[in-house]
Amino acid sequence: MFSEFLQYLFTGITIGATYALIALGFTLIYNASHVINFAQGEFLMIGGMATVSLTAMGVPMLLAIVLAVVLAGVLGVALQRLAIAPAKNADVVTLIIITIGASIFIRGLAQLVWGKEYHVMPNFSGDEPIQIFGAVLNSQSLWVLGVGSVLVAVLVYFFTRTLTGKAILATSMNKDAARLVGIRTQVVLMLAFMVSALLGSVAGIVVAPITFTSYDIGIILGLKGFVAAAIGGLGSGMGAVVGGLALGVVEAMAAGYLSSDYKDAVAFSMILLVLFFMPRGLFGAKVVERV
Amino acid sequence: MMAQFSQFRLKGLVFLALVVFALPLFISNPFHYSLATQIALIAGAVVGLNLLVGFAGQISLGHAGFFGIGAYFSGIMTSNYGWSAIPALIVGAVGVAIIAWVVGRPILRLKGHYLSMATLAVGFIIAIILNNEREITGGPDGMPVPSFDVFGWELSVFGQYSLFGMEISGDLAWYLFAGVVLLVAVWLAQNLIDSPIGRALRSVHGSEVAASVVGVNTAKYKSLVFVISAVYASVMGALYGHFQGFITPSVASFDFSILLITMVVLGGMGSTIGVIIGAVVLELLPQLLADFQEMEMVLFGLILMLTMIFMPKGLLPTAANFLAKRRSKAAGGDA
Numbered sequence: 001m002f003s004e005f006l007q008y009l010f011t012g013i014t015i016g017a018t019y020a021l022i023a024l025g026f027t028l029i030y031n032a033s034h035v036i037n038f039a040q041g042e043f044l045m046i047g048g049m050a051t052v053s054l055t056a057m058g059v060p061m062l063l064a065i066v067l068a069v070v071l072a073g074v075l076g077v078a079l080q081r082l083a084i085a086p087a088k089n090a091d092v093v094t095l096i097i098i099t100i101g102a103s104i105f106i107r108g109l110a111q112l113v114w115g116k117e118y119h120v121m122p123n124f125s126g127d128e129p130i131q132i133f134g135a136v137l138n139s140q141s142l143w144v145l146g147v148g149s150v151l152v153a154v155l156v157y158f159f160t161r162t163l164t165g166k167a168i169l170a171t172s173m174n175k176d177a178a179r180l181v182g183i184r185t186q187v188v189l190m191l192a193f194m195v196s197a198l199l200g201s202v203a204g205i206v207v208a209p210i211t212f213t214s215y216d217i218g219i220i221l222g223l224k225g226f227v228a229a230a231i232g233g234l235g236s237g238m239g240a241v242v243g244g245l246a247l248g249v250v251e252a253m254a255a256g257y258l259s260s261d262y263k264d265a266v267a268f269s270m271i272l273l274v275l276f277f278m279p280r281g282l283f284g285a286k287v288v289e290r291v
Numbered sequence: 292m293m294a295q296f297s298q299f300r301l302k303g304l305v306f307l308a309l310v311v312f313a314l315p316l317f318i319s320n321p322f323h324y325s326l327a328t329q330i331a332l333i334a335g336a337v338v339g340l341n342l343l344v345g346f347a348g349q350i351s352l353g354h355a356g357f358f359g360i361g362a363y364f365s366g367i368m369t370s371n372y373g374w375s376a377i378p379a380l381i382v383g384a385v386g387v388a389i390i391a392w393v394v395g396r397p398i399l400r401l402k403g404h405y406l407s408m409a410t411l412a413v414g415f416i417i418a419i420i421l422n423n424e425r426e427i428t429g430g431p432d433g434m435p436v437p438s439f440d441v442f443g444w445e446l447s448v449f450g451q452y453s454l455f456g457m458e459i460s461g462d463l464a465w466y467l468f469a470g471v472v473l474l475v476a477v478w479l480a481q482n483l484i485d486s487p488i489g490r491a492l493r494s495v496h497g498s499e500v501a502a503s504v505v506g507v508n509t510a511k512y513k514s515l516v517f518v519i520s521a522v523y524a525s526v527m528g529a530l531y532g533h534f535q536g537f538i539t540p541s542v543a544s545f546d547f548s549i550l551l552i553t554m555v556v557l558g559g560m561g562s563t564i565g566v567i568i569g570a571v572v573l574e575l576l577p578q579l580l581a582d583f584q585e586m587e588m589v590l591f592g593l594i595l596m597l598t599m600i601f602m603p604k605g606l607l608p609t610a611a612n613f614l615a616k617r618r619s620k621a622a623g624g625d626a
Binding site: 096100101102106223261 | 413
């Protein structure tokens with residue numbers, strides 16, 4: 001009984017940590033530009049796929065990971081520079097459609113380069129599972145949690161202790177005021193997309209041994225990350241982390257105790273409940289509208 | 292000014308009618324008729340969605356869910372329970388209206404793009420149910436749908452009909468029916484736009500705060516237009532199912548929801564004729580790109596991105612703007 005519960009909890013926290021990282025990516029871009037970036041999931045796909053194909057070409061694992069992350073970062077910057085920045089005066093809705101176009105484009109490219117098959121990535125440190133109170137923990141789960149915690153700590157440091165991080169925060173609070181004090185908001189936007197792409201690709205790489213990877217894996221992972229961000233309160237970093245973990249755990253419990261067919265419906269029912277009863281999400285800021 | 296406005300809208304409707312009825316002069320093959328019928332029905336749903344986007348400033352990322360309920364409800368009731376198509380279509384639409392009202396009412400009291408998240412969720416839940424309830428819906432494999440019938444009279448693509456003394460094929464009959472449905476959909480939408488409700492809606496889009504200050508119950512009007520747009524999708528979905536004769540959960544998929552909203556934005560939010568052009572372009576594009584096979588997805592994404600980057604207002608408004616500028620330039624040159 002207890003071991004079963006523990007098993008679901010491990011599964012939930014692992015996938016939840018991935019959702020949290022994706023949600024953080026959404027949050028970053030949303031704060032900086034109010035755009036919901038539907039290409040967010042593609043960064044995960046690029047991270048996982050590039051690592052798999054580079055290692056298959058004989059590149060050492062660590063170097064392959066670094067190259068994959070750099071590739072995703074470049075892609076993030078390119079997305080902002082080439083697709084978002086030129087559409088300066090567009091509606092938010094139009095910008096969202098641009099990110100959808102970008103995600104279809106990136107997915108199409110990945111399909112051309114890597115084909116439609118599923119690719120398997122080996123665990124980072126062996127296939128030997130760890131036994132805890134009768135539950136089995138995949139060693140890769142520890143990697144996901146460890147890397148996730150480090151990334152969150154780095155982000156917290158970045159936003160509270162560095163000037164660049166504070167510049168991004170300032171821009172998200174008030175773009176005009178940020179520009180007045182000398183912050184180059186275009187650079188900040190570019191940075192937000194880059195950091196968000198880096199986060200996504202790292203998440204995609206550490207989770208790839210558990211979920212496998214293919215050219216179209218970004219759609220559903222991206223959406224789950226979006227749901228996690230919305231549950232936490234779109235725009236709140238803390239909310240993204242808590243929302244991601246909560247979503248992962250509830251989803252794993254529902255799949256284990258209720259019905260695995262309806263596992264994906266859990267995420268979407270949760271978002272409706274949150275919207276009905278606490279529309280700003282768990283950690284969303286109170287918004288006062290100036291007229 | 293207002294009279295001019297209505298006149299302009301009337302022109303749009305007349306123009307659309309001319310295109311719809313002139314098209315059979317240029318095409319004859321059943322595949323083209325089938326494509327045109329499909330476009331007309333989807334365009335009808337897009338006209339409804341445009342009411343929400345263009346006139347209430349809200350987006351729905353789950354409209355395919357409503358389209359799917361319409362298609363499946365009518366399909367299930369006509370094939371398993373012996374209902375006639377019209378009552379099935381109406382009851383399905385009422386059901387969709389209730390769902391939309393229950394979801395929209397609490398969420399549209401809030402400001403911001405919360406409706407997009409809620410509709411995304413509702414659309415996904417509908418698609419997941421359609422995929423999993425195999426015994427009723429046939430699951431991912433889909434289900435057959437009987438042809439459309441009105442008081443015992445059947446409309447089928449395989450039939451032969453006579454219209455004003457002319458013998459016409461089932462393909463053409465379906466196309467003409469879908470064309471008339473689209474014209475009625477546009478006419479209803481334009482009437483709504485010119486009604487007091489439409490004016491209230493436009494004030495909501497302009498400035499929600501100002502609208503509520505002058506006494507417009509913004510939440511009520513936004514919910515109302517959301518319900519109307521969902522009913523449009525449901526009705527068109529039901530007709531689409533009967534026309535295709537076979538439906539799969541892809542009619543309710545997230546991809547299809549995205550396609551619908553993209554048609555609105557690409558064609559030009561707020562412009563009824565514009566969004567129909569959006570539907571035509573996005574339905575024809577994959578046909579044109581099919582020759583490129585593996586490049587299809589890359590090209591589709593690229594075209595979508597470039598159009599939105601360089602014509603953020605959408606195809607029709609951008610083109611109209613361009614023409615107006617040239618005309619005023621030419622007039623300036625003469626003077």
